[in-house]
Amino acid sequence: MSQPLRFPRAIGIILPSSNRVVERVARSILGAQPGIDACFTRVPYAGHPPDGYDMPAFHRAAELLAQARPNVILWNATRGALIGFEPDRRLAAFVEKETGIPCTTTALATVDYLRRHNLRRIGLVAQGADWEGLRLKQTFGAEGIDIVAGHCLGVGDNFEAAGITPEEIGLHAMRLASVPDLDAVLVWSTNLAGHALTRLARDEIHVPVLDSTTVGFESALDYMTGLFRPLAHA
Structure with missing residues (x-):
């Protein structure tokens, strides 16, 4: 009788549409972390309100990531610091509520x-x-x-x-x-x-x-090894 397929743990990453660095950093870090996948999706870099985020875009991105069943979702971008951190706290809570998957952001992880x-x-x-x-x-x-x-x-x-x-x-x-x-x-x-x-x-x-890219990604890795709770709960 065949054994059930075992899937590696995974980090789901949302990144800005014009980003060329995040995926490269993820590959570099995961080279020393066997047994962990990274799944990626993008949202538009432009078009967010001045004091927050284009939430329908994030809803769709998180919805798609959730189909890959990551253990944690990370918004790997620094916009949250420029607009005051609180929008990132709301974003992380929103993504978790919509998907049931813990969520953090690079800005929150850095603080x-x-x-x-x-x-x-x-x-x-x-x-x-x-x-x-x-x-x-x-x-x-x-x-x-x-x-x-x-x-x-x-x-x-x-x-x-x-x-x-x-x-x-x-x-x-x-x-x-x-x-x-x-x-x-x-x-x-x-x-x-x-x-x-x-x-x-x-x-x-x-x-x-x-x-900042590394701090965000490694915070998600730390969650997967039980070193901290996602910052939506902080």
Whole structure:
């Protein structure tokens, strides 16, 4: 008699339509994590209301992911920080309610990671314009994280952000790392090649370099190994 087919555990990932980095990072991380699948779907990068998300798009994306029966769903994008984190909490709760699958987001996972590791003074390499850097300083500050130094790359086209080299990002990270009493440098966009930078810079930058894409993905992995509850419940 044939045995039932055993399916690997899986992370369901929702990512922005113009992203070219998230899937690459997932493949890199899962290379050292046998027995775990990643399933992907996309939502439009543009068209969200200024203070939230296009919920019908997320409903459809989550509905489709749920058919692959992942153990956790991750919105691997950083928009939530720019609009104040609370919309991400509502989004995670909505996805979980609609699918029955635990959900978190990169923005929520990053705040949780920084708090748990007592990383409170952060240098931020961000994708967008200077006004976005100022807004991020406000929203992270409201969560108890002090952005004490930052560099905004001025890239408004999300697709173009994926073409910025790790070496260029590394130069900005190294400059920020010289700020006294800095706890970490955070690369803030899931379409920036920060994952490659964290490997290149270990011997050159003497504070942790955190990549937002990686933090989000690894938070979902941590859920699968029982290390934390999805942040919709935080």
